[in-house]
Amino acid sequence: MKFVDEFRDAQLGRVLAGEILARVEPERHYKVMEVCGGHTHSIYKYGIDDLLPDNVELVHGPGCPVCVIPMGRVDDGIAVARHDGVIFTCFGDMLRVPGSEYTLLDAKAQGADVRMVYSPLDALRIARSEPDREVVFFAIGFETTAPSTALTLKRAKAEGIKNFSCICNHVTIVPPLRALLESPDMRLDGFIGPGHVCTVVGARPFEFIPADYARPVVISGFEPLDILQSILMILSQLAEGRCEVENQYTRVVPREGNLRALEVLAEVFELRPHFEWRGLGFISQSALKLSSAYRDFDAEERFQVPGVRVADPKACQCGEVLKGVIKPWECKVFGTACTPEHAIGTCMVSPEGACAAYYNFGRFARERTAV
Amino acid sequence: MSATPTSREQRILEIIDTARSKPRRFRDNQVTLAHGAGGKATRTLIEGLLVPAFSPPDGGTLRALADAGSIAVGGTRLAMTTDSFVVKPLRFPGGSIGELAVNGTVNDLAVSGARPLALSVSLILEEGLESEVLRAEVEAIAQAARAAGVEIVAGDTKVVERGAADGMYICTSGIGALDVRAALAPDSLKPADQVLVSGPVGEHGTAIMLARDQFDLDAEVESDTCSLWPAVDALLDAAGEELHCIRDATRGGAASVLNELARASRVSITVREAAVPISPVVHAAAELLGIDPMYLANEGRLIACVAPQAAARALEALRSVPGCERSAAIGEVRREPPGMVLVETSFGGRRVMDELVGDPLPRIC
Missing domain, CATH: 3.40.50.11740 (HypD, alpha/beta domain 2)
Structure with missing residues (x-):
């Protein structure tokens, strides 16, 4: 399809993957959060993780509108x-x-x-x-x-x-991002910014992230080449000691x-x-x-609505998963009480949530290690 | 992505594996549309309630979960199957409920390696259904049966009050003679087998979706409904016993069929995304609506798994069948990880193609 396939070129993808590999320090572990569920979807759909070095980890953020509904x-x-x-x-x-x-x-x-x-x-x-x-x-x-x-x-x-x-x-x-960043156990190195949100709000609302929390943000498009390029831009900022909001998605996102x-x-x-x-x-x-x-x-x-607050099950550790503090399998209910068929927490509800993805993909990772 | 799994991670992964391979139990309080979608909930309903209730404790043909069961009558082996049709709307580009009702059952027999012989047809009609609509569907049934070379030998009609059915529902059952060339079973896939598909995927699902006028999308796409016996006949001729399994990729699409086969044979199937034939219209519609065409229903497409030495022969034979010119080899069977379908994406990554959860589109057949 014209205007879409150009951003899915496997050849260019390999070139970008090579540049990313050249950018990382081998002994450093990078955690980059893609804020938006749309990015998470693309990452899985195209198998983008597969093209990244082992020490670049993508953490799936709170930007799936379905799974955050209490x-x-x-x-x-x-x-x-x-x-x-x-x-x-x-x-x-x-x-x-x-x-x-x-x-x-x-x-x-x-x-x-x-x-x-x-x-x-x-x-x-x-x-x-x-x-x-x-x-x-x-x-x-x-x-x-x-x-x-x-x-x-x-x-x-x-x-x-x-x-x-x-x-x-x-x-x-912005508020959930700020909440994540405020958390003392936050372990993220940078953010892939939500391109579609930015088409509406612009880039400015994200400037507090580099300013107050010293983490780079790159606003990204949703095609696989967009995402790889954004990851490269984040890694470049980290390597060069820069920290700012950059816009990779200029074809759609105006700064204002x-x-x-x-x-x-x-x-x-x-x-x-x-x-x-x-x-x-x-x-x-x-x-x-x-x-x-x-x-x-x-x-x-x-209408009369109950408006009752129903507490998340205590054992659910979605918050920690979202902050990148623990991996999905480290949550106490993962794979036992909480499965894709009977999801407890946000990360298991949507197939793109971090836990649902791990539930389905985890063995695949094991197979890869065996190869 | 990940380093060697730690022992705790390993244990959790094993728990997931065990949970997945455990026999399903039907525990839901009520039936939802997800139970009809051909994905996980459907499987739970079938494997957790129906099969245990209907099968003798020591086996039974139903447990094979094949498209048709088999029975021996004298020296002859017969295949038998049944299917019901509730598609909405009744007519859609490229076909209608009547045509679907014949081809659906004919195809369940065909992909089981049986030459379709005879059908029964039951009609459930809603009070108030216009005779013109009924007449058109009866004619569609007759025509499709003639085209497929099967005789309609029994039937039934019921009328229910207005609102109790949506126009009309059709149930068909069929019997066929199992072909002596065929040695097909869902659990007989071997590593290195090649996976063939008999044409572009997702056309029936897309045609229905657009015919419902839910989206303001106009596109020329027709249902692929047709009898698959000529394709199966050609495959059996070309590959005989080296043909390990054939399935028609109906509800839940090609992805669901591949998952069922990987699980039944305890093998892994790898699909090369770039090799899967998809028409530009289906590709564009799926892209717009965020649906993976591999999960869209087909009514005239089969998936065949064939030993590597016979694959080229089988593909050539398939392509010579009218309507199957765009057949393609889309992947292969591997040993690890058992029960899973993996995709090599056209972008160069890999991912899991999971079973369908939920229902993108109810009542497509």
Whole structure:
């Protein structure tokens, strides 16, 4: 496919891999976090780890919007979905995320009208075509998807659609990163910055990472060559003693971000004082709710939701895995109580989470060692 | 990526291995759509509930988990299979539920090495279904059966009240005569076997997806539904006993079939991603929707595992069958790590191609 295959050229990949190998100090161990779940996906899809030297380790960050949703919020969603007359809409990957007792897929099997949509606009379309039903959209995602929810709400308001509302779980990427960096046991050497979030917010919000925590950040695209190049740029900063926010994804990310999208976000959303993240606990000012101008569209106001906080199981050590303090297999419940079929923590929920990946890939690593 | 595993890590990996190889138990409180998707949940339902309930304690043909069971009648070995069809929408580019209902069962017989002989057809119709729609599907069934050379010898009809079925559902059962040239079994893969596919993957799944109008995507792609017997016939002619197993890559796609075979034969299968034939439309649609075409359903594609010395012969024979011109050798069987499917990505890395968890797309057949 034109404009895509160019960024997947295996020949160029090998050249970059060679440059990376030349950049690392053999006795040093590097831990680089890819913040965004999209990067994690590409890393697995293309087998990028395989092209890296043994002492460059990629740590999967908190940027998977599905896996950070805490159990209590899933329970709230299920409670709304079970209301008479409600059509509950969400993205497909949300269906399998465990609440305290059930998933949305279970709720659907029990009779709730849960439908998978690919865009919030699809949910609005359902609301238009079924005016006698209440249509609720379960909004998730970072700054990348928040603008599409915002635009949908603006359109619903402009058209005067009354039977549409939204459970807002939009989160922001900077606070959890700061929380990770604040942690005394943090062991990360650098960050692959979330390219798609940066198309909206720009590069500036990440400048605190080099400034306050002396770690390099390279904002990266999502094709395999993008990621390899970004890793090389991080290693180069480390080798040269530089520490700054660099933009590898210049073909998409403007330094200032997307001002119109930011305006829409500011109009439709406001910051929540705090929000719970699965595996990471409460993080202040880390999520969005609907602003007072859009309160009528807030499903949490429109419906009774339990709003009960369901504690992560005590044995779950997702936080430590995300900080790179422990490896997935070092978690007490890994592979026993917590498996991809019955996930406890965020890292096992999504197939791209660090633990799910290790569960599926770990033996592969063993086979490689044997070769 | 990782150094030599430590002893604790080793132990954890063994726990995972044991958990994976343990017989499945069906413990879910209710059926969800995931149980119908052809992935892990489907396997749990089949291996954890159905097979133990239906099989005699000392074996039974069902335990082989093949596409068709076999029975001996006098001196003849027959294959028997059944399948039900609930596809939505009823008609889609390249086919319809009626055509699918014939080819699906014919193909389960064919890939078991049996020449399809006869089918039964049961129709479950929803009150209010337009006669025109019914007539068209009956004609599609008749035509597909003629094309596949099978006779419809028995049937049944039921009508349920409005809302209890979505237009129509079809169940077909079939019997076929096991071919004397065939020695096929899912547990007979050997290291160095070559893996062949009979054409581009993912076309049926993509056609259904686009026919549902869920996405504002317009693209020309047709379901690949067709009878696979001519392809199987050609393979058996070319490779005979050196052909170790054939599967049709329906629900769960090629990835699910490869996982089943790797597990059944306790071998590893390595797929060369760059060698897998995919049409540009399927590639683009899958890319846009974030779906791996290897998990998309096919209704007229088979995967064959053949001994290395017969591979070139088999591939040539396959390519000479109309509709299979784009057949390709996409990978090979290896010894380690048993039960796993690995992919050599076109970018030069490697990854695991796991079983499907959950359901990207319900009701595709």
